[in-house]
Amino acid sequence: MEKIAVYGSGTIGSCEATLIIGHGLPCTVIGHSERGLERCRKAVAQNWEDLIANGLATEDNKTAALALLTVTNDPTALAGCTYIFEAVAEGNAEKQAVYENIAKYAEPDAVVASCSSSISAEILADLSPKPENLLIAHPFQPVHMLPLVEVVRHEKTAQSAIGRTLALLETLHRQVVVLNRSVPGLLVNRFAQALFRESIYLIEQGVTTAADIDRAVKYAVGMRYASIGLLEYYDDVGFQLESTIAGNVYPDLCDAKGIQRITQEGLDSGRTGRAAGQGLYDWSKKDLDDFRLRKQSPYFNGVKDWTMPK
Known part of the structure; x- marks a missing residue:
């Protein structure tokens, strides 16, 4: 041991x-x-x-x-x-x-x-x-x-x-x-950065809001890939349809190579996220204990497998 x-x-x-x-x-x-x-x-x-x-x-x-x-x-x-x-x-x-x-x-x-x-x-x-x-x-x-x-x-x-x-x-x-x-x-942070970059870009372009992006991820992307793999889904859709979708979407995706405007403005103003009280959200309006609980709750079942000391 x-x-x-x-x-x-x-x-x-x-x-x-x-x-x-x-x-x-x-x-x-x-x-x-x-x-x-x-x-x-x-x-x-x-x-x-x-x-x-x-x-x-x-x-x-x-x-x-x-x-x-x-x-x-x-x-x-x-x-x-x-x-x-x-x-x-x-x-x-x-x-x-x-x-x-x-x-x-x-x-x-x-x-x-x-x-x-x-x-x-x-x-x-x-x-x-x-x-x-x-x-x-x-x-x-x-x-x-x-x-x-x-x-x-x-x-x-x-x-x-x-x-x-x-x-x-x-x-x-x-x-x-x-x-x-x-x-x-x-792997995971690389995937996350691609999502973050695209999300910030869509907010900057006035397409939607941070809250609606989070809603889309929580109730579609997150739920889908909690039960099947990302590439299982790709295979399930099939290369023919995915290549058509890619042809339509790839040219419009964000390709920023540096810090994006919203993030830089936050850094310059001190609105840098939860710890500062303000970022994409106004954290003074959020229940921080509830947020801490929500960060953990998807993983509660795994704790039941611990061999806890008594």
Whole structure:
């Protein structure tokens, strides 16, 4: 059995730790500031409170799970660890320092799984003293509930690291896709950026509103591909019809190569999204607790498969 650590005490690290202890496995979280550690503890506790509030866990489960969690700023706590999720800031210097600490304190054959989606596996490998043990394992928020992880190898990744990663992630997260090399955005974020770009373009062109775009995605696109695959649908429609549709639609699709006007205006004015209170929506008019619940609710059934501690 792997002895697991999470290097990084932010949102991703906190949720990954929630998932690990939710399966009855000990987890050590390594942070870099007392403020970050306290934020991590509160985030993990809030995750468990949300599970309890929705009938997915009990207070006993929470107590037993939290007893499995160690949160510290001391990298020597990596001693004996065989599998480390790296979830620190997206900077080469930050990640290199983490990889050096892991090589110094963890087990010699420890696998390092970076949660990065913006730095290629090849670049990360060059930052690591042991590139053969490094790969990307990119999860999605809320990390402790969404089942998919994108695993990305590079030319030096050992097959043993891939095998151990698949064995662990198929237990914790359940669904894994493997990329043989990095591409910007990997799979899911690449798909998302195409939708975001087209959506912003349609708003800029005065075609429709953010609310109606979200309604179209929630009640058609999202529902359709929740039960069948995107490319299953493509095959079902057939190449002949899809080629006709493509001929009509492709020439009109947004092909912007830079930041779009609405986004730039938001950056310039400080209207940068939920955290700022204003973005495409006025978040002062939204129930943030309801939003947090809606972000999690599609994944509640998966929690029932956890092997929770008692």
